[in-house]
Amino acid sequence: MKSKSRSILILSILFGYILLQFLWWEVLLVKQNDKIIGEKQKLVELMSTNEVQLKEDIAILHHKKKMQTVMIVSEGTVFLLLLLFGVYRIKVAYDKELFLNNQQKNFFLSITHELKTPIAATKLQLQTLQKQKLNENVQQELIANALLETERLNMLIDNVLFASRLEADEFIAKFEKQNLSILIDAILKRYYKNEINKGELSFNITPEVFHEIDSNSFPSVITNLIDNALKYSFPKKEVLLELENKNGMPFIKVSDNGCGISDSDKTKVFTKFFRAGNEETRSTKGTGLGLYIVNYILNKHKATIKIKDNIPNGSIFEIQFYEV
Missing domain, CATH: 1.10.287 (Helix Hairpins)
Structure with missing residues (x-):
């Protein structure tokens, strides 16, 4: 400065x-x-x-x-x-x-932090398994946690690679009619089992909601929105995902009780690498790519995303789909 x-x-x-x-x-x-x-x-x-x-x-x-x-x-x-x-x-x-x-500076700082955290956690769990004689249940819990950290590390790398594809204009969407109710339910139970069990994440999914989507890219919309909501929800995490038909088209809402987003940042958060505050003093993790990817994918799906304030605290992300 x-x-x-x-x-x-x-x-x-x-x-x-x-x-x-x-x-x-x-x-x-x-x-x-x-x-x-x-x-x-x-x-x-x-x-x-x-x-x-x-x-x-x-x-x-x-x-x-x-x-x-x-x-x-x-x-x-x-x-x-x-x-x-x-x-x-x-x-x-x-x-x-x-x-x-x-x-660039903020991205390298954040990506380094994001990569070190799951690697360090996985290393600690594997070292514990190697050095100590633990009962079967504890071993399985450590293995499950290591796999979960590996899964999240894989999601992070996928985001970086996906952003590179977008930058090079190499992304091609293939739309097929999918049951969003089943797909979103599977995504939540695969990636957020612990958060669901802890009560940090809940969902209300209307059955049999169909739409034409790109099944390869669409899961990134859900995971990035959920990760973002969980990241900025404190001191107590309460994230709710809702899916329903609105005006005959899918409508998704992700609500949290976190710190919220200022009006001046509501339009900036979908910019690549944008993160409010200074990376050196920020305690929350993130690369600034998640919402950029969400916005890009939804534009390809002819869907809109809006940010609203969640009274009294937090944010609400609303996604409305239209005909592809």
Whole structure:
């Protein structure tokens, strides 16, 4: 931040110096023009013997003086506008470069944290199995936890790879009619068994809700929304997913009781790598890719997603499908 402020200060001083120099040169040109016209007028007065002709010559000189002054001011104004536009473009480019650098920094910080956490947890569980003689039930619990961490690590890598495919415009959706009720129920029970058992995640799924979806990408919509809701729900996690038919089309709602999303960030959260706050001080995990992927996939499905405040605390993500 100090580097940015220093750069802006230097740029402002440089621009101010150029502007003052330019205005000074323009004033000097106008004064020089007045002086030249004045000397010409004196010369005409000395040489002329015809009073009528003298008045005409002086009028011509004053007109010429006025035209040259207008020309100097006009050309100066155009130059000043071009200078202002150039400075503006430089600032836009600088801000964009700074934003991209911050995005890259935040992404590497977050992805490192995201990768280390499941790897460290899995390593600890496997070391425990290796070094201690445990009964069958404890062994199975440790193995299940290790597999769960591996599954989540795989989901993270899939998100990064999927985002790379989107960036390269390599994603192709294949739509087939699916029973969303069965599909979403299976996704929740596969990835969030522990959260469901703890009461942190509940769901209300209307049976027999059908729609044409891409079965390869659509699960990412559910997992990213649930992960996001669980991540930002504290101190007590209470996430609810609902599926129903609304106006004859699928309608999905994910509600949480977390910290919520400010109005200014509601449109930014679907931007790639965007995360509110500073990555070095943020305690919650994440890469800033989840909601970006959600929004992209839903656009391909001709679906809309909206964010609302969950009174008194938290957020509500609403997804409305339309005809593909």
